[in-house]
Amino acid sequence: MKQTLIAPSVLSMDYSRMEQETRELNESGAKWLHFDVMDGSFVPNLTFGPDILKGFRKASDLFMDVHVMINDPEFFMDRFYEAGADNYTFHEEAVKDKAKIVTMAEHAHELGKSVGISIKPATPIEYLKPYLSLFDVFLIMSVEPGFGGQKFKPESADRIRTLRGWLDEAGLSSHIEVDGGINAETAKIVKEAGADVLVAGSYVFRSNIREAVKSLE
Numbered sequence: 748m749k750q751t752l753i754a755p756s757v758l759s760m761d762y763s764r765m766e767q768e769t770r771e772l773n774e775s776g777a778k779w780l781h782f783d784v785m786d787g788s789f790v791p792n793l794t795f796g797p798d799i800l801k802g803f804r805k806a807s808d809l810f811m812d813v814h815v816m817i818n819d820p821e822f823f824m825d826r827f828y829e830a831g832a833d834n835y836t837f838h839e840e841a842v843k844d845k846a847k848i849v850t851m852a853e854h855a856h857e858l859g860k861s862v863g864i865s866i867k868p869a870t871p872i873e874y875l876k877p878y879l880s881l882f883d884v885f886l887i888m889s890v891e892p893g894f895g896g897q898k899f900k901p902e903s904a905d906r907i908r909t910l911r912g913w914l915d916e917a918g919l920s921s922h923i924e925v926d927g928g929i930n931a932e933t934a935k936i937v938k939e940a941g942a943d944v945l946v947a948g949s950y951v952f953r954s955n956i957r958e959a960v961k962s963l964e
């Protein structure tokens with residue numbers, strides 16, 4: 748089984764204590780930092796742009812995992828990589844011309860970067876099948892994107908299991924990342940199903956960051 752990586756989502760950070768919480772995150776044992784970008788259109792919420800990512804990049808050596816929930820992921824891809832993204836994950840649903848999904852993945856690899864594709868809970872898992880060999884990260888949303896603190900959708904486990912099966916059959920060891928409602932209990936379920944990167948926002952920042960990360964690993 749692959750090593751489990753924890754990706755705390757800074758969406759749930761206390762922004763009045765950013766410096767302290769980023770330091771705690773750096774020392775927590777987490778390897779990735781999950782950065783949720785929302786445009787108020789693809790999802791009904793607004794968050795951060797590339798300049799804020801630059802700030803986190805300066806303050807942390809963690810792997811910067813950018814998850815964009817925006818209508819024009821192609822336009823912003825280079826900007827986020829330039830700002831310090833190590834991985835850029837965009838939504839399948841946001842790209843109307845599906846041929847672009849392929850060219851975006853190729854472009855990221857030309858830059859030597861990691862790239863991911865995500866689907867919402869209602870999007871059939873089969874929609875990822877044409878792209879198995881193209882992406883480093885497959886991000887399965889286990890809540891409706893837009894907000895932290897929601898309840899994990901249990902049907903996500905079967906979707907992860909199906910996807911891990913396809914990747915194994917194809918001899919691919921790509922990451923399966925799961926995002927939404929992850930806590931010590933749901934972490935066990937998704938790990939058993941085949942996920943190896945666990946995003947956790949409210950669970951990590953609501954309590955002691957280091958202890959919460961340990962309990963998920």
Ligand SMILES: O=C(CO)[C@@H](O)[C@H](O)COP(=O)(O)O
Binds near residue numbers: 947
């Ligand atoms: O992408 C998103 C929400 O759209 C997430 O990354 C959330 O930030 C996860 O928060 P929790 O469900 O863990 O509180």
Ligand SMILES: [Fe+2]
Binds near residue numbers: 814926
């Ligand atoms: Fe996310």
